[in-house]
Amino acid sequence: MNLDDIMNAPAPASQWVLSEDCRENGLSEHDVRELMLGRIREMRDSIERGLKTQAKSVTGMVGWNAQGLWDAPDVLGAPLVKRVQAYAMAVNEENARMGRIVAAPTAGSAGTIPGALLGVADHLGLPDERLVMPMILAAGIGKAISRQMYISGAAGGCQAEIGSSAAMAAAAVTELLGGSPRACVHAASLALMNTIGLVCDPVGGYVEVPCVSRNAFYAVHAVSAAQLALAQLESFIPPDEVVTAMAQVGRMMPLELKETAEGGLAQTPTGLRVMHDMERKV
Amino acid sequence: MIGPVMIGPSSSHTAGACRIGLVARALLGHPPEHARIGLHASFAKTGRGHGTHLAIVAGLLGFSPADPRLPRAFEEAQGAGVNYEFTDVDLGDVHPNSARLDLSGGGNETSVIASSTGGGVIHVVRVDGFKTDFSGASPTLLLRYQDAVGMIARVTALIAEDDVNIATLVCTREKRGGQALLSIELDARLSDHAVRQLATLPEISWHRMLPKVMD
Incomplete structure (x- = not known):
């Protein structure tokens, strides 16, 4: 399935994705929904753990950001934004502590979907059961993207990871808020279009900086994309063409900027110091 | 794409690496006693920071990517x-997240090259020097045999009799009439009876019925 198929499916898009998935895997729709509800509960569990602690990560570069934001005053008068950011960072800080998380679609980008989808749901007071079908749509969007490119920082840069997670989250939030299949896929496309080119330059080679804050930013990015798409704004470039462009940019990106820690933030004086210190420690 | 549930921090360097360990353990057919683990490209460069070393060892011990014992592997x-x-x-032209595992245990030996391609997905690309391609996402039958006319027909007939569908099939051989490796991804696990019948074919020198390593 590609993005065009999902866009032209009968509403809701998630039901079409679910039927296709079940035909492919030989699973029942009930089983897939139960599995997804279990994943949502795992996500919630990682958010709760992450918001409760300031325990440092493996390197000590992160660990207090989610709780710090959660307890900070809401200076913008925008509780949704704060919630989405805190949830996203809670998951990624758990990840950086070698805690238990749900890859979505990867571990480095695991905070974006729970941040955006659970954040919006909690803001609106919606139960987890309402998130099952949007989450199935998110999985379908990820699968459609992965037909054209490997979803890993090593193969495609951060755009492949966080871009995919933001696109998946954007579609899921759009469906949760009643968007059509067309609106959902355009939300995904808008999110991707505005992530293209993002490099993977993890400091010290660790999934911590900039990964933790990046999940907060791109969870909000996904919510923005959903807002635009629900107002009938569309991606000028057709969604599957955007994925093709992202895959092409991923191939053109130098190896130094694809998870090798040989460029970008990883090669700043501070980045090099972290790498040096950790080599002695680990 | 939503999943696996896993111990952080990286789906390709941690969860995928753990699954590479799991599939190699299953290929050995015995808990490994000694493992030589060669890390390629990005696995070598940034693996330490991602717990790749821990994760591969965890997989060799039979731990799943979500096992809380992974950080203490x-x-x-x-x-x-x-x-x-x-x-x-340096494994040459393979995915940057790849590893070569040379294992021994219980008198068995195996050599596996596998790649972790993102989101915890893996591809086994070599077994004991033979090129192959399977993901561990479904039960997989592996057979080593003497290349001969009709071998694939006989094997697939037994699988059909067991009422199991074949998803993918990769066959490579060292040379005509030489040793061959057949990897068959299945929609379900073969019955023990069918596996025993396969093992009695005289050309077959080695077989494994691998369970799926993805949840």
Whole structure:
């Protein structure tokens, strides 16, 4: 399935994705929904753990950001934004502590979907059961993207990871808020279009900086994309063409900027110091 | 794409690496006693920071990517009597997240090259020197045999009799009439009876019925 198929499916898009998935895997729709509800509960569990602690990560570069934001005053008068950011960072800080998380679609980008989808749901007071079908749509969007490119920082840069997670989250939030299949896929496309080119330059080679804050930013990015798409704004470039462009940019990106820690933030004086210190420690 | 549930921090370097360990353990057919683990490209460069070393050893011990013992895999390995050593290797034109595992245990030996391609997905690309391609996402039958006319027909007939569908099939051989490796991804596990029948074919020198390593 590609993005065009999902866009032209009968509403809701998630039901079409679910039927296709079940035909492919030989699973029942009930089983897939139960599995997804279990994943949502795992996500919630990682958010709760992450918001409760300031325990440092493996390197000590992160660990207090989610709780710090959660307890900070809401200076913008925008509780949704704060919630989405805190949830996203809670998951990624758990990840950086070698805690238990749900890859979505990867571990480095695991905070974006729970941040955006659970954040919006909690803001609106919606139960987890309402998130099952949007989450199935998110999985379908990820699968459609992965037909054209490997979803890993090593193969495609951060755009492949966080871009995919933001696109998946954007579609899921759009469906949760009643968007059509067309609106959902355009939300995904808008999110991707505005992530293209993002490099993977993890400091010290660790999934911590900039990964933790990046999940907060791109969870909000996904919510923005959903807002635009629900107002009938569309991606000028057709969604599957955007994925093709992202895959092409991923191939053109130098190896130094694809998870090798040989460029970008990883090669700043501070980045090099972290790498040096950790080599002695680990 | 939503999943696996896993111990952080990286789906390709941690969860995928753990699954590479799991599939190699299953290929050995015995808990490994000694493991030589060669890390390639990005696995070698940034693996340490991602717990790749821990995750591969965890997989060799039979732990799943969500197992809370994963961060303590080195201590667990010591307790289980598993010796391991890491080296950096250049495996040539393979995915940047790849590893070569040379295992021995219980009198068995195996050599596996596998790649972790993102989101915890893996591809086994070589077994004992033979090119192959399977993902561990479904039960997989592997057979080593003497290349001969009709071998694939006989094997697939037995699988059909067991009422199991074939998803993918990759066959490679060293040369005409030489040793061959057949990897068959299945929609379900073969019955023990069918596996025993396969094992009685005189050309077959080695077989494994691998369970799926993805949840």
